Amino acid sequence: MKKTILVWALMLTVGISSSFARYTETVSQQVVNAFKKDFAGAQEISWESGKEFAKVTFKLNDQVMFAYYSKEGELVAATRNILSSQLPINLQADLRKTYGAYWITDLFEMAANNNTSYYVTLQNGDQQVILKASASTGWETFRKEKKAVQ
Numbered sequence: 001m002k003k004t005i006l007v008w009a010l011m012l013t014v015g016i017s018s019s020f021a022r023y024t025e026t027v028s029q030q031v032v033n034a035f036k037k038d039f040a041g042a043q044e045i046s047w048e049s050g051k052e053f054a055k056v057t058f059k060l061n062d063q064v065m066f067a068y069y070s071k072e073g074e075l076v077a078a079t080r081n082i083l084s085s086q087l088p089i090n091l092q093a094d095l096r097k098t099y100g101a102y103w104i105t106d107l108f109e110m111a112a113n114n115n116t117s118y119y120v121t122l123q124n125g126d127q128q129v130i131l132k133a134s135a136s137t138g139w140e141t142f143r144k145e146k147k148a149v150q
Helices: 002-026 029-038 089-098
Strands: 043-049 053-060 063-070 075-081 103-112 115-123 127-134 138-146
Antiparallel strands (some): 075 103, 127 138
């Protein structure tokens, strides 16, 4: 019994050490330290590293969020999915008025450079539209695509 526990403890230690080694190879300690400073108290943290940015997915105050860091550890942007009821009132009203025949398939808030923007993906039977807005300027078309005929 003692041998079994010792083997499991050794395997667990090796597993934790190797996953920590992979973690530090993909994201620099400078980026990790910046994240810890910016989002103290974050939980369920997972990292992805790209050519120019590191993306971290985490939970803060029971909300799943995403943050993007430069290789130098600078916070580029933070995003979170939101409900349409969480949009500023003027943006909610404009969506209902202008795009009442569409349904929302994606909606998120992005904070970058001390500005907050909103992106919404809308669809109807014929097309998909992606809109971008700030609370003060209203919606503008970011991208528009016709749906493929099946």
